[in-house]
Amino acid sequence: xxxxxxxxxxxxxxxxxxxxxxxxxxxxxxxxxxxxxxxxxxxxxxxxxxxxxxxxxxxxxxxxxxxxxxxxxxxxxxxxxxxxxxxxxxxxxxxxxxxxxxxxxxxxxxxxxxxxxxxxxxxxxxxxxxxxxxxxxxxxxxxxxxxxxxxxxxxxxxxxxxxxxxxxxxxxxxxxxxxxxxxxxxxxxxxxxxxxxxxxxxxxxxxxxxxxxxxxxxxxxxxxxxxxxxxxxxxxxxxxxxxxxxxxxxxxxxxxxxxxxxxxxxxxxxxxxxxxxxxxxxxxxxxxxxxxxxxxxxxxxxxxxxxxxxxxxxxxxxxxxxxxxxxxxxxxxxxxxxxxxxxxxxxxxxxxxxxxxxxxxxxxxxxx
Amino acid sequence: xxxxxxxxxxxxxxxxxxxxxxxxxxxxxxxxxxxxxxxxxxxxxxxxxxxxxxxxxxxxxxxxxxxxxxxxxxxxxxxxxxxxxxxxxxxxxxxxxxxxxxxxxxxxxxxxxxxxxxxxxxxxxxxxxxxxxxxxxxxxxxxxxxxxxxxxxxxxxxxxxxxxxxxxxxxxxxxxxxxxxxxxxxxxxxxxxxxxxxxxxxxxxxxxxxxxxxxxxxxxxxxxxxxxxxxxxxxxxxxxxxxxxxxxxxxxxxxxxxxxxxxxxxxxxxxxxxx
Amino acid sequence: xxxxxxxxxxxxxxxxxxxxxxxxxxxxxxxxxxxxxxxxxxxxxxxxxxxxxxxxxxxxxxxxxxxxxxxxxxxxxxxxxxxxxxxxxxxxxxxxxxxxxxxxxxxxxxxxxxxxxxxxxxxxxxxxxxxxxxxxxxxxxxxxxxxxxxxxxxxxxxxxxxxxxxxxxxxxxxxxxxxxxxxxxxxxxxxxxxxxxxxxxxxxxxxxxxxxxxxxxxxxxxxxxxxxxxxxxxxxxxxxxxxxxxxxxxxxxxxxxxxxxxxxxxxxxxxxxxxxxxxxxxxxxxxxxxxxx
Numbered sequence: 027x028x029x030x031x032x033x034x035x036x037x038x039x040x041x042x043x044x045x046x047x048x049x050x051x052x053x054x055x056x057x058x059x060x061x062x063x064x065x066x067x068x069x070x071x072x073x074x075x076x077x078x079x080x081x082x083x084x085x086x087x088x089x090x091x092x093x094x095x096x097x098x099x100x101x102x103x104x105x106x107x108x109x110x111x112x113x114x115x116x117x118x119x120x121x122x123x124x125x126x127x128x129x130x131x132x133x134x135x136x137x138x139x140x141x142x143x144x145x146x147x148x149x150x151x152x153x154x155x156x157x158x159x160x161x162x163x164x165x166x167x168x169x170x171x172x173x174x175x176x177x178x179x180x181x182x183x184x185x186x187x188x189x190x191x192x193x194x195x196x197x198x199x200x201x202x203x204x205x206x207x208x209x210x211x212x213x214x215x216x217x218x219x220x221x222x223x224x225x226x227x228x229x230x231x232x233x234x235x236x237x238x239x240x241x242x243x244x245x246x247x248x249x250x251x252x253x254x255x256x257x258x259x260x261x262x263x264x265x266x267x268x269x270x271x272x273x274x275x276x277x278x279x280x281x282x283x284x285x286x287x288x289x290x291x292x293x294x295x296x297x298x299x300x301x302x303x304x305x306x307x308x309x310x311x312x313x314x315x316x317x318x319x320x321x322x323x324x325x326x327x328x329x330x331x332x333x334x335x336x337x338x339x340x341x342x343x344x345x346x347x348x349x350x351x352x353x354x355x356x357x358x359x360x361x362x363x364x365x366x367x368x369x370x371x372x373x374x375x376x377x378x379x380x381x382x383x384x385x386x387x388x389x390x391x392x393x394x
Numbered sequence: 395x396x397x398x399x400x401x402x403x404x405x406x407x408x409x410x411x412x413x414x415x416x417x418x419x420x421x422x423x424x425x426x427x428x429x430x431x432x433x434x435x436x437x438x439x440x441x442x443x444x445x446x447x448x449x450x451x452x453x454x455x456x457x458x459x460x461x462x463x464x465x466x467x468x469x470x471x472x473x474x475x476x477x478x479x480x481x482x483x484x485x486x487x488x489x490x491x492x493x494x495x496x497x498x499x500x501x502x503x504x505x506x507x508x509x510x511x512x513x514x515x516x517x518x519x520x521x522x523x524x525x526x527x528x529x530x531x532x533x534x535x536x537x538x539x540x541x542x543x544x545x546x547x548x549x550x551x552x553x554x555x556x557x558x559x560x561x562x563x564x565x566x567x568x569x570x571x572x573x574x575x576x577x578x579x580x581x582x583x584x585x586x587x588x589x590x591x592x593x594x595x596x597x598x599x600x601x602x603x604x605x606x607x608x609x610x611x612x613x614x615x616x617x618x619x620x621x622x623x624x625x626x627x628x629x630x631x632x633x634x635x636x637x638x639x640x641x642x643x644x645x646x647x648x649x650x651x652x653x654x655x656x657x658x659x660x661x662x663x664x665x666x667x668x669x
Numbered sequence: 670x671x672x673x674x675x676x677x678x679x680x681x682x683x684x685x686x687x688x689x690x691x692x693x694x695x696x697x698x699x700x701x702x703x704x705x706x707x708x709x710x711x712x713x714x715x716x717x718x719x720x721x722x723x724x725x726x727x728x729x730x731x732x733x734x735x736x737x738x739x740x741x742x743x744x745x746x747x748x749x750x751x752x753x754x755x756x757x758x759x760x761x762x763x764x765x766x767x768x769x770x771x772x773x774x775x776x777x778x779x780x781x782x783x784x785x786x787x788x789x790x791x792x793x794x795x796x797x798x799x800x801x802x803x804x805x806x807x808x809x810x811x812x813x814x815x816x817x818x819x820x821x822x823x824x825x826x827x828x829x830x831x832x833x834x835x836x837x838x839x840x841x842x843x844x845x846x847x848x849x850x851x852x853x854x855x856x857x858x859x860x861x862x863x864x865x866x867x868x869x870x871x872x873x874x875x876x877x878x879x880x881x882x883x884x885x886x887x888x889x890x891x892x893x894x895x896x897x898x899x900x901x902x903x904x905x906x907x908x909x910x911x912x913x914x915x916x917x918x919x920x921x922x923x924x925x926x927x928x929x930x931x932x933x934x935x936x937x938x939x940x941x942x943x944x945x946x947x948x949x950x951x952x953x954x955x956x957x958x959x960x961x962x
Binding site (some may be wrong): 098112 | 398561562564565570571575579584586
C-alpha cells in the first residue's frame with residue numbers, strides 16, 4: 027500500500043538556510059493531498075524531498091513500508107509533473123511518454139501498448155508524432171500527465187502543474203485531474219499556491235507557511251474551523267475579515283468590544299473564552315456571514331450595528347461591499363437582490379455561530 | 395531606435411561608407427592580383443581592373459607542395475575537431491552541472507592558458523616532440539592545437555548546457571535515467587546546434603593556426619598558412635600565385651563562418667577564431 | 670548512499686576530471702618546462718652540456734637593447750591599434766545602430782576580417798603595400814600622389830602593421846558594441862528627445878555611460894589579441910626594418926628559432942607571460958563577477 031510518512035523531516039540547504047525544521051505528515055493511500063501556502067513555505071521543497079530530488083537532512087521518509095531516504099528517485103516508483111511540464115524538446119510526444127519505460131528496459135511491444143493506452147486516456151493519441159513546440163499549453167500538460175501515468179507509479183507528485191495555463195483552461199483541467207484521480211485510484215500529492223485549487227481538488231489540504239504545517243484537514247473543515255489566523259485568512263476568497271477587539275465581562279455576559287460595535291457571546295463561546303482569559307483578541311468573520319438586519323441564520327442572538335457603504339462591486343450574481351463601521355472596514359457579500367449603493371447607511375448583523383476569535387500573540391491560534 | 399534625422403543620419407552614412415571602402419580595398423586588390431596576367435602585374439602604373447585569367451589558379455593547383463599543405467591543413471583540422479569534441483563535451487556538461495571552487499578554478503585555468511603566449515608552449519613541445527621523433531607530424535599539431543581548442547569548446551558549450559531548464563533533467567532523473575544517460579539522451583541532443591558551431595569554431599581555429607605549424611613542420615606535415623610563406627620564399631615573388639594561394643586558404647573558413655554566423659559572436663566572446 | 674545531492678555532484682566530477690587532467694598535462698607541464706629552461710643556457714646541439722645559469726638570462730635581458738626595443742614596439746602595437754579599434758568600432762556601431770536605409774546588409778560583411786587566417790590578412794596587406802606594384806601604388810598614382818616604400822622605414826612599417834591589425838579587429842569590436850547598443854531601452858532616448866536633447870547630446874549623456882562596462886570588456890579582449898600578434902608581422906615585415914616592428918613574442922621567436930638560444934628565448938617569454946598575466950587578471954575577475962549574476 028502506498029501511503030507516505032514524513033517523520034521529523036528537516037531540510038537544510040548548502041548555504042545554511044533551514045527550509046523545513048521539523049515536519050511530520052502522514053499521507054494516506056489513494057488520497058488527493060494538496061500542499062498549499064504562500065511562496066517560501068517549502069511546499070515544493072517537501073514535494074521534492076518525497077521525489078528524491080532534494081536530500082533529506084534529518085528525519086525519515088517512508089513510501090509504503092519502505093524507508094526511502096537513500097533511494098534514488100527512479101527506484102521510488104513515483105512520477106512527477108513539473109510546473110513547466112519539462113517535456114524533452116527534441117523528442118516527439120510518443121518518445122516523451124515512452125522515455126521512462128525505455129529506461130526501465132521494458133520490451134518495445136509492451137512500451138507501445140502502454141503508451142497508446144495512456145495517450146487514449148488523456149485524449150492525445152492523435153498527437154503522438156508531434157514535437158512539444160508544436161503543441162498548445164493544454165496539450166503539453168496532457169503529455170506531461172501521460173508521461174507520469176504510463177509508468178503506473180505508487181504516487182503522483184504535481185508541482186503547480188496548472189500555473190502556466192490561462193484561467194479557463196485551468197478550471198477545465200482541475201475537473202479533469204479530479205476525474206483522473208477517480209479513475210486511477212492512486213495517491214496524489216499536489217502542490218499549489220492557489221487556495222481555490224486546493225479547496226476544489228483535494229480530499230485533504232495541508233496549509234504551510236515558512237516551512238511549517240499550520241493545519242491539515244478536509245477542505246470544508248479548514249474553511250469552517252481554521253486552526254489559526256493564518257489559515258483563516260489564507261483559505262477562502264474573499265479573505266476573512268479581521269477586527270481587533272477586546273473581550274470583557276459585563277453583568278455576567280462576555281462581550282466582544284470592537285469599538286465600533288459590541289457583540290455578546292453565546293454560552294459555549296463564552297465558556298471557552300473564560301477558560302482562555304479575557305483581553306485582546308482578533309475577531310474573524312467571513313464576508314458571507316455579514317447580513318443585513320434580519321438576514322442572519324442560526325439561533326444565536328444577534329446584535330445589530332450600522333455601517334456605511336464605501337464601495338460596491340457588482341459581480342452579477344452577488345455584490346461585494348466595502349463597509350465602513352466607523353474605525354474598521356469590513357468586506358461583505360450580499361446576494362444581488364439586496365439593492366445597495368455607495369453611501370447607503372445599512373443596519374447589519376453577524377451570524378454569531380460562524381464568528382471566530384483568534385489569540386493575538388504567538389501562533390494566533392483560534393479559540394473557536 | 396532610429397530617431398534618425400539630420401546629423402545622425404549623415405554621420406551614419408559617412409562612417410559606414412568609409413568603412414566599406416576601407417574593408418574592401420585590400421580584398422579587391424587581392425582578387426585582382428589573383429586573376430592578373432603576370433605581365434600586367436608589373437605594369438607601372440599598376441592596374442586594378444583586368445580581364446580575368448584563370449591560368450594563375452591552374453598553376454597553383456599544379457603546385458604539389460601547396461596542394462599537399464592544404465590537405466594537411468584539412469587533416470589536422472579534422473583531427474583537432476574530433477579529439478577536442480570527444481574530450482570537451484563531457485567536461486563541459488559536467489562543469490555546467492557543478493558549482494563551487496573546483497568549477498571556478500577549472501574555468502580560470504582554461505581562460506589563462508588561452509591568454510598565454512604561444513611561444514611558451516612551442517619551446518618545450520619543440521624539444522620534447524623532437525626527441526620523440528614527432529616533429530614534422532600532423533599528430534603533433536593536433537595535440538598542440540588542443541591547448542587552445544579545448545578551452546574554446548568548453549567555454550562555449552558551458553553556456554549552452556547551462557541554458558537547459560533543470561526541470562527537464564530532473565524529469566529524466568525521475569524517469570530513471572542515470573547522469574550519463576541524461577547527458578547522452580537529453581542534454582546533447584538539445585544543444586546540437588551549439589555542438590555544431592563549437593566544432594566549426596575549433597575547425598576554424600585549427601585551420602588558421604600559424605605559429606605551431608611554423609615551428610613544428612618542415613616538409614611532410616606543413617599546413618597551408620606556413621606553405622604560403624614558402625611560396626614567397628622560393629617562388630621568387632610571383633604575387634599572382636601568392637594571391638591565389640591566399641584566396642584558397644581563406645575560402646573554407648569563410649564558408650564555414652557564414653554557416654554559423656549566428657553563433658560567431660558567442661564564439662568570439664569565448665575568444666575563438668584567431669589564436 | 671547517504672547525501673544523494675553530493676553524490677550527484679561527485680558524479681559530475683567524473684565527467685570533468687579526465688579531460689581536465691589531460692589539459693593540465695598539455696599546459697602546465699610545458700609552462701613549467703619553459704620556466705625551467707630559462708634558467709639554463711641551452712645548447713640544442715649538445716643538450717647535456719647546457720650549463721645552469723640561474724637568473725643570468727633575465728639579467729641579460731635588462732641590458733639587451735633589442736629586448737628593450739621589443740617592449741617599446743609591443744606597447745605601440747597594443748595601445749595604438751586598440752585605441753583605433755575602440756574609437757572606429759564605436760563610431761561604426763553607433764552608425765549601424767541608426768539603421769540607415771539600404772545598408773543593413775553591411776553587418777554580414779563584418780565577419781570577413783574577423784575569421785580570416787591572420788597569415789592571409791598579412792598577405793593581403795602585403796600585396797597592397799608592395800612598392801610600385803601594390804594596391805597602394807595604384808591608388809597613389811590614380812590620385813597623383815607619390816608612391817612610398819612602406820617597408821624600409823620604421824614608422825611606415827609600423828603604420829602597415831597597425832593598419833592590418835585594426836582592419837582585422839574592428840569587426841569584433843563593432844559587433845559586440847552593436848549587440849550591447851541594441852539592448853539599451855529605447856525609452857531612454859525617447860525621454861531625452863522629448864527633453865530636447867540633440868543627437869550628439871543623447872549619445873554623449875546616455876549611450877556613452879551605459880556602454881562603459883562593455884567597452885572595458887571588449888578592450889581587454891582586444892589587448893589580449895594584440896599581445897598575440899605574430900603571423901601578420903611574420904609575413905608583412907618580418908620584424909623589420911631592424912626590429913622596428915618586432916614585439917616581444919616575435920623577438921622571442923627570432924632568438925629561439927633563428928639563433929637557437931632556447932634558454933634565452935624562454936626567459937624572454939616568461940617575462941612576457943608575467944606582463945600578460947597582470948593584464949589578464951582584471952578580465953578573469955570580471956568574468957567571474959559576471960557569472961555570479
